[in-house]
Amino acid sequence: xxxxxxxxxxxxxxxxxxxxxxxxxxxxxxxxxxxxxxxxxxxxxxxxxxxxxxxxxxxxxxxxxxxxxxxxxxxxxxxxxxxxxxxxxxxxxxxxxxxxxxxxxxxxxxxxxxxxxxxxxxxxxxxxxxxxxxxxxxxxxxxxxxxxxxxxxxxxxxxxxxxx
Amino acid sequence: xxxxxxxxxxxxxxxxxxxxxxxxxxxxxxxxxxxxxxxxxxxxxxxxxxxxxxxxxxxxxxxxxxxxxxxxxxxxxxxxxxxxxxxxxxxxxxxxxxxxxxxxxxxxxxxxxxxxxxxxxxxxxxxxxxxxxxxxxxxxxxxxxxxxxxxxxxxxxxxxxxxx
DNA sequence: CACTTATACTTGAAACTTCAAGCACTACCT
DNA sequence: AGGTAGTGCTTGAAGTTTCAAGTATAAGTG
Numbered sequence: 001x002x003x004x005x006x007x008x009x010x011x012x013x014x015x016x017x018x019x020x021x022x023x024x025x026x027x028x029x030x031x032x033x034x035x036x037x038x039x040x041x042x043x044x045x046x047x048x049x050x051x052x053x054x055x056x057x058x059x060x061x062x063x064x065x066x067x068x069x070x071x072x073x074x075x076x077x078x079x080x081x082x083x084x085x086x087x088x089x090x091x092x093x094x095x096x097x098x099x100x101x102x103x104x105x106x107x108x109x110x111x112x113x114x115x116x117x118x119x120x121x122x123x124x125x126x127x128x129x130x131x132x133x134x135x136x137x138x139x140x141x142x143x144x145x146x147x148x149x150x151x152x153x154x155x156x157x158x159x160x161x162x163x164x
Numbered sequence: 165x166x167x168x169x170x171x172x173x174x175x176x177x178x179x180x181x182x183x184x185x186x187x188x189x190x191x192x193x194x195x196x197x198x199x200x201x202x203x204x205x206x207x208x209x210x211x212x213x214x215x216x217x218x219x220x221x222x223x224x225x226x227x228x229x230x231x232x233x234x235x236x237x238x239x240x241x242x243x244x245x246x247x248x249x250x251x252x253x254x255x256x257x258x259x260x261x262x263x264x265x266x267x268x269x270x271x272x273x274x275x276x277x278x279x280x281x282x283x284x285x286x287x288x289x290x291x292x293x294x295x296x297x298x299x300x301x302x303x304x305x306x307x308x309x310x311x312x313x314x315x316x317x318x319x320x321x322x323x324x325x326x327x328x
Numbered sequence: 329c330a331c332t333t334a335t336a337c338t339t340g341a342a343a344c345t346t347c348a349a350g351c352a353c354t355a356c357c358t
Numbered sequence: 359a360g361g362t363a364g365t366g367c368t369t370g371a372a373g374t375t376t377c378a379a380g381t382a383t384a385a386g387t388g
Contacts, residue, residue: 006282016305023312118170141180
């Protein structure tokens, strides 16, 4: 068993990759900071409230929420525990499966969401959409779709966060 | 002082934004996992070793390293403390400024880096570059450059991680 | 039905990051 | 020179995420 010389990244690829890392790092930091300041919430927690807010009857099974958010169930458990303590979310036993739990957006949670949303959207616009041409936006969408789909193959045995 | 109705994201923009969040989440998770498994190191810590490895004399001032990595100095301090404990990095007082510290990649650190690099590069290729056309790669680079530059304006008073 | 395996979720500890000080030194100002 | 503000870095605690179990229920198998 012999390891071939790996195919290193070309200078151009390196440049792209580093810029990607920097941009995603900075954007994530920027949004986290904006939300932490204005809504006392990290970006991921905000995203969870958004997903719940859009779900029918404002509720979602834990694993389904983890799947949509691309995180582990453990991470979600801790996050929901915190949101529950703050009163933005509550839990409910799943009627059809006694192992299951639903996370439910509370009225207070919906209010927090409504208050935080405008500032958050403005931040996303200002940092991303307002700076890109329509062609670039389209291209970004296509690229990210390819990457996202590539990393969550349908096959069984895939190492996806919400199945760990 | 009156808040106008915010400019919400269009359906198309929402779609792009969500896909972006999912792709970056999955990719970050994927690389973290690969490196944690193969090199016992989170992706960010690996990136720090890379930066040090490329710097002249394998050393960099703390703030400069934080600036390159787009993280806070506090985060860097903790990270370097861990890397130092593992023997991959050591510190040195800066000769010209007694407040300053250099982080230096050790021989052991360089070895770890050399062992981890092929697998990491392969993962980046497989998840990203191998799936994109040359045009898409170029476009991605341009887009990320715009975003990264937009988030680190030259002006004083900008809220950049390494200045916090 | 008993038995095994898989699924759904949680938990506590360890690892990592953020936050708010804090210390030491430098640069600036008079 | 002395005083003041700014820079460079670190630290401990609080918050978040990962990791490795653990509990309970469901589904599959002989």
